[in-house]
Structures are given as structure tokens and as C-alpha cells.
Amino acid sequence: MNELRTMILDTADRIFRDKCDQTLIDAAEGGEWPADLWQTVEDAGLAVAAVPEEQGGAGGTIGDGLALLKVAGRYAAPLPLAETFLAGHLLAQAGASVPAGPLTVAPVHRGDPFDVPGGALHGVASKVPWAAQAVGLVVALPDGVALVDPADCRIEPGSAVSGDPRDTVIFDGAAVKVHALDDAPERLWRLGALTRSVQMAGALEAILDMTTQYVKDRVQFGRPIAKFQAVQQSLAVLAGQTAAASAAAENAIAAVEAGGGEAQIAVAKARCGEAASSAAEIAHQAHGAIGFTHEYALHQFTRRLWTWRDEFGGEPYWQGELGRMVAKAGADNLWAFATRSS
């Protein structure tokens, strides 16, 4: 890992460790915008870490931006950091400048209908993360991206299992300027899948740490439950799932940074999603009833996994995509396919 990235990640880790605790997450899920946390993150240059300086960012690489989201995932940070990263990336790619403040993206749902007759945006975007809190909404259209002021749309608030906002945004004629960018919806979809993979990998690390600590502390039958072999074996599986998710996410980051990543993103989303399901199950089982309470923080991570695994395409979607890539390459090219680095 290069020095700049290490520095970015250390900064992020410090900020979240300081400020992003269970109470803050609880309050955010109750509808309170964590303004102070956002401001600290933004002041540290983390919100637009991966946007070039001349477009208003901190000048890091796309890999820096993604690695940062893993740290955010590790703290279940209730902020639109992935969305601001995606919005910033799309705008920057289209040559537009990136505004300050929290941003979000649409559509995050394939098949949401959009139309821009005469420069006026019409359509409905469902399950848009943090639309009501964002200062700008970046809409990916077939021929480019448009930055839309949320004040020009109608927003119906909603939320996901994660507890984070997922709103319905109705565009009825907002005037937009489209910055040309090829395949903008496809770019958003793919990179969106990678952000969720990376966030899941981060949350999985937190879950493993929490669960490991819990089984060491919890005493039954006169000894820590960590001493029971059944518990040890299931935590070993949890560790395996966590490591696999992390490896899949990190490899996709490296592949994207190298300018490719089509297959690796599919691998990451499929593998992290699968790990999330297994890990959440094991973690809850190891915690017993306390893990099923609101009071204990495990759910802040597991609920996010349950949302993130389905967003920007769940396992069925990405497994299908990857399977078609493999089939197209052909049986005798499977090995070459699997060993390409990007």
C-alpha cells in the first residue's frame, strides 16, 4: 500500500473511531443527520478523496476512494460516502467539477424510467440513498450525467433494512445540463456494486472482531464460550468468509485501478454477498439473545450487510454475469480467464 493511501485510511480510521459510535449511528437511523461527522470527514478531504484537484477533489486515486469506503464500512458510518464517491467519480469522468457537500446518485435500480425531452428531466428513481440529505443528485443518463438540485425534485423519504435512508425521487421537468459520458448508467452500476462490496468487506471485519471478543468474554458452564470447540469451528468459518470477502474486494480495487475490473467486480459483489449472508448468520448465532437486541451493536453491521448485499445487483445478478463471461470465453480459456489480473 502506498504512503498516501495509508495516510488517508489512518485519518479515516481515527475520525470514525472518535466520532462514529453506536449512539451516533442510532441517532442517524432515527433521522438525525450526523452533521458534525460529515463536516469532519469533508474537512479532512475524505468525501472527495478520489476526485482530481482541478475538479474540486483531494487528488487521490480511485483505489484510494474505494479503500476508504472499507474503513467506513468497518464503522457502519451512516453517511453517503459511497454515494458521494460515485457521484464525484461520474462528474469528474465527464469533465465537470464536483460540488462540496454530500452527494448521491440515481438510478440505483435498473429499469427506473428516465427521459430528458428538451433538457427537462422526467422520471422516478426508487431507493435512492440519502436523497433528502444530499446537496446534489448525479443522474446517470444514457448519454451522460447531470447534476440535479434536490430542491428541483420531489423526494419521498424511505429507509432500508440497513436503517440508512433510501428515498424515492420524482423528477418532473427539472432543467438539466447533461455532461457527456459514455455508458454512464453502466459505469454507475458497476462501480456501485464495487462500493457495496468494499463496504461489506469492512463491515465483515468489524463483525469478526466483535464476535471474537464476545466469545472470549461470555462465560457459560464456567468458562468462556470461546473454549467450546463448536464455537471455535464456527468462528473459523466466519474468519474464512471475512478473509475471502476482503480478498475479493481488494482484488477488484486493484483491477479497477489498473484500468479493468469487469470480471473482478462481478467476483467481488458475488463473493462478498455470499460471505455477508454466511457471516451474519454465524455472528448472530455466536452472540445468542444479546445479539438480537437493539441495545447491542451487532445489528448495526448485520443490517447493513443485508441491505448492501442486494444493492447494485445481488449474488444472482453478478454470478449470472460472471457465468456468461466464462461461458463466452469457453471451457478451454477458463484458466486464462481466471488468472487475468484486470
Added chain:
Amino acid sequence: MTDLSLTFEPRALAPEQEAIRDEIRAFLKDEYDRGTFARAQEAMAKHDFGFSERLGAAGFIGMTWPEEFGGRGLSFLDRYVVTEELMAAGAPCGAHWVADRQSGPLLIRYGTPEQRERFLPEIIAGKCYFCIGMSEPDSGSDLASIRTTAKKVDGGWLVNGTKLWTSNAHVSDYMIALVRTEPPSDDRHAGMSQMLIDLKSDGIDIQPVKNLAGHHHFNQEMFTDCFVPDDMVVGTVGNGWEQVMSELAYERSGPERFLSTFQMLVELVRAVGPDPDEIEARAIGRLTSHLMTLRNMALTVAGQLTDGELPATEAALVKDLSTNFCKEIPEVARLVYPPDAGAGDNMKYEEALATATLYAPSFTIQGGTREILRGMIARGLGLR
């Protein structure tokens, strides 16, 4: 917190490694085109002395060993690349595999100058084959409970006892055996030693043990007053346990673990063809997502070995995930593409499925069972 690194930072291969990949691919293509081998799933079980010799002559055995011993002084990553290519091609590596992977490195680490001089060049040439004599009838996972003894006599040792499950003993020249040189004591790991045993010595009876696939792959050896000269002791008398543990780290970290049923996956992809339906595509995609992830994890471990680390827990974790993955391939395949689905011209697919199904039970047993590996991971997590 934990002394287990779960991040598995990606390890990029350098151009030198890609050059070595081209080298080994060219070698394999030539062999394959000449019809010297059929792509086998049980590649590690299949032996072909001629193949081993040609591989050795081409410089692909003992690659990581120092040049003074005839090696190429290459890195673990270089060897990793060659190994994964051999496995993915299903090449018959059974004869030289153990010598290349663990016996040679063991001798480099613990052997005497004479032992190195005597064995390493022959191993590198692909002409000297080793097997692993650890397990016994009453000692599997609990390796420290072995009962085979070596008693000191003039000029050497007399070995008595039985080794079991010894892969390829019947085609090997030497066994590196773990034996008790002192009776068991409170320190369970004390009093063991490793010995190089010439399998042509008197006092050894090697019997085949047919596996459930009907193949002769592993064996039982009975030792009756088998004489082992002093100069065949490996390392220090009494230090056998530590030496064996270092050997196991090499054994567990290789790419062979996630490629045991790779040919089955290839045949599944072939069977469903270029235009899979949704269920087929998802199944292949899911398995590929595991394959690519495990391969990257194995690469990371190889990179750590290259950097001089000994990532034993990480290797155990990758082996656990990998062996479970390999077992899953035939089970997924038969559901997605039932063996009777084709028009009767599916011989290759059905053969691959049969072999993978028959060999699957062994994957999570050999080289440390699933439960033992998970115990190691749990220890890495600080749970025990």
C-alpha cells in the same frame, strides 16, 4: 487482537513471473501436443517418471533452491506460478511432487551438507522421489501420538512400526519418516526425529491400500528392524516435531488445494456451452467467483513466503476454504447439469464428474482435516 492477517492484500505478479508462466505454458503445450499426458484431475496422484524427468531437465523442479545446490534461486511466487499451471493443466506430477514441495526445502533447512549434495541434484533432475511418513494406524490428526520407534544401535538406528496412508510410497525412493527416538513423556512433542529411509532397505514391507476409487495411490509400510544409518537422520535428533511443523506449512500453502477439481469445472463450462441459461450461468459464475478469490488468496500467501514470512494460519485458512470449494464443484455440477442431461456423448463430462465425486472425500482430510485446520484458525483468532 488476533495474529491472523485477514486482509489478504493483493499480490501482483511481476513481469518475470509472467515470463516464467509463458515458459511453463510452452513446456506443457509441447507435452500435451505430443500426447504425453491426458488432463487428469488427480494430477497429484498420477505419476509419470518420464514427465518428471523432462520437467526437471527444463528447470521446473527445485526452482526456489539456492544455485549452490543446483536450484535457480527463484522466489516462491515464481514456483507458485509454475505449480498452478501444472495443476490447472492436470499434468502428472505425483512422482516428484513431495520432493519438490517439502522434502527438498526440509533438507535445505535442516539437512547436512552431504545430504544436500547427495539428494538435491537428483531431485532437481526429476529422478529422485520422496514420500511423507507421518501418519500411522493410530495416529492421524494426533500426529504426536505416533508409535513407530527408532532405537539407537551401532552406526545408526533400528526402525520398528507401521506407517499408513503414505501417498506414492510404491513409486518413491525415500521416505522422510517421523519416528520416536525417545519414549513418550509429559512433553508430547519431545523425543521425535525425522529420518530419511531408503525404501529399498531390508526390513520394509510396502503394501498397497486401494482407495475407494479403486486406485492404488496410498500404502502401508511395516518396518521390522529396518536399519537407518546415522547419516540419514534429518536435522537434530529430538527436534522432529518442530521440523515436521515447518514442513506442513509448505504442504498447505500451495495452489494445488483449490485446483483439485478444476478439470471438472472446465468440463461443466464445456457441457453448458457458450449460451448458458440463467441457472447454469449463475452456478458457473458462483464457482468462478470462488475460484478467482481463492487463487488470489493463495497468491498472497505465496507472496508472504517470498517475503520470508511463514503464514501458517493464513495457509490453513486458504486450505480450508479451498478444499471445501473443490468438494462443492461436483455437487453443483450434477445439479446444474445432470449426468444424463446430454445426448449420451458426454463421456468426458461424466468421467470428470465421477472422478471428482470419488476423490472429493479426501480433500478435507489429507494434509490436515477440516476440523484441525479450523482449530488452527481459531488459535490464530486467540480463542484457544
